[in-house]
Amino acid sequence: MLIKLPYVSIKPNYFTTYIHHDCTGDHKTSRYENFKQPTSNVTHGIMSNKANKRVRLAIDWLINISKEKQLTKKGVRTNFTYKLNFVTLTLSSKQRHSDNTIKSVLLNQFLTELRTKYQCTNYIWRAESQRNGNIHFHICTDVFIPWRVLRTDWNRIQEKLGYVSSFTERTGKVDPNSTDVHSINQIKNLSAYLAKYCTKNAKGYVVMATLANDKPFKPSSWLTYVHPVLKAKATFYRQIHGKLWGLSQSLSQLKSATKEVANRIEDEIEFLKNRYKTRVRYVDRACVFFFNVNELITAKCNALVALFNEYKESVIYPRCPIPDFVRKTIEPVKKLPIYRQLAVNF
Numbered sequence: 001m002l003i004k005l006p007y008v009s010i011k012p013n014y015f016t017t018y019i020h021h022d023c024t025g026d027h028k029t030s031r032y033e034n035f036k037q038p039t040s041n042v043t044h045g046i047m048s049n050k051a052n053k054r055v056r057l058a059i060d061w062l063i064n065i066s067k068e069k070q071l072t073k074k075g076v077r078t079n080f081t082y083k084l085n086f087v088t089l090t091l092s093s094k095q096r097h098s099d100n101t102i103k104s105v106l107l108n109q110f111l112t113e114l115r116t117k118y119q120c121t122n123y124i125w126r127a128e129s130q131r132n133g134n135i136h137f138h139i140c141t142d143v144f145i146p147w148r149v150l151r152t153d154w155n156r157i158q159e160k161l162g163y164v165s166s167f168t169e170r171t172g173k174v175d176p177n178s179t180d181v182h183s184i185n186q187i188k189n190l191s192a193y194l195a196k197y198c199t200k201n202a203k204g205y206v207v208m209a210t211l212a213n214d215k216p217f218k219p220s221s222w223l224t225y226v227h228p229v230l231k232a233k234a235t236f237y238r239q240i241h242g243k244l245w246g247l248s249q250s251l252s253q254l255k256s257a258t259k260e261v262a263n264r265i266e267d268e269i270e271f272l273k274n275r276y277k278t279r280v281r282y283v284d285r286a287c288v289f290f291f292n293v294n295e296l297i298t299a300k301c302n303a304l305v306a307l308f309n310e311y312k313e314s315v316i317y318p319r320c321p322i323p324d325f326v327r328k329t330i331e332p333v334k335k336l337p338i339y340r341q342l343a344v345n346f
Contacts (some may be wrong), residue, residue, distance in 0.1 A: 010257040011306045012060040018286040063253040066142040087139040089154055093166035094177035100242040102135055106318050109157050118143050126245045129238050133217035147181040154179050166293040257311030264303035
């Protein structure tokens with residue numbers, strides 16, 4: 001027997017209502033048999049649509065859980081606020097190792113030091129190729145790291161594979177400019193800005209048109225590589241082998257707050273559906289509401305906001321059950337009555 005139950009799923013930038021089929025009784029076939037499973041997880045340098053959605057959701061969560069922080073610039077003595085850090089890591093000399101080696105030896109150590117030295121638990125990274133063929137990484141974090149400290153750490157890590165030494169032999173300098181750090185706070189649509197860098201689907205490479213003298217210019221949009229005229233004047237970026245992106249463990253656990261629609265939640269959904277018709281889209285067996293959490297707070301949808309906050313706190317601050325042998329050590333010992341104490345002492 002199939003029972004249709006209406007459910008709501010809330011994410012930081014939108015929420016959906018959909019019909020969930022609750023299966024009761026014996027069924028010979030499972031609904032998962034209709035979905036063909038992939039035979040290989042090789043990316044071929046392509047960000048799939050599912051991966052794009054997953055990274056966009058992680059970016060929305062990162063923005064939501066990050067708080068505005070205030071710092072003071074040295075020498076100037078002026079305060080500035082920021083919410084996120086956008087870091088770019090590049091190689092100081094020509095890449096001599098495979099992409100997987102760079103990621104396993106260099107990037108993994110950098111991320112490990114982010115977690116241990118700077119207590120950075122929320123981050124997203126994306127691997128891309130430069131015009132010179134080198135791999136480079138975009139990393140978005142919610143912890144401020146001074147650019148000088150960051151460059152020193154990354155150059156030290158690079159030297160594990162000899163990239164700083166190669167730079168010194170070629171230029172005579174010992175401190176290559178291998179990092180770029182930007183604090184992000186004032187951009188109007190922060191989610192779209194970060195998604196531009198973290199969800200590029202280049203089908204193996206990005207093509208940018210160039211002038212005859214090889215000086216690049218910025219076209220109004222990304223140009224397709226199949227155009228015969230533009231292909232001859234294009235700069236091709238090679239595909240990245242192996243993993244293209246990654247999330248911290250904390251962000252990977254944040255999905256969506258889901259609950260069966262009832263009572264106050266149902267009333268608030270009907271209010272939004274009737275009041276803001278242009279911000280509601282109907283799809284097959286589902287309805288999408290384009291409201292972020294702050295807009296739900298403004299609209300006084302307290303039940304939806306409470307559901308979202310309850311889910312977020314349960315994932316970020318999980319309440320782990322205390323084992324019995326630990327509970328006995330932390331529970332206060334009940335005092336015996338005076339006559340019992342005297343009997344025991346005697």
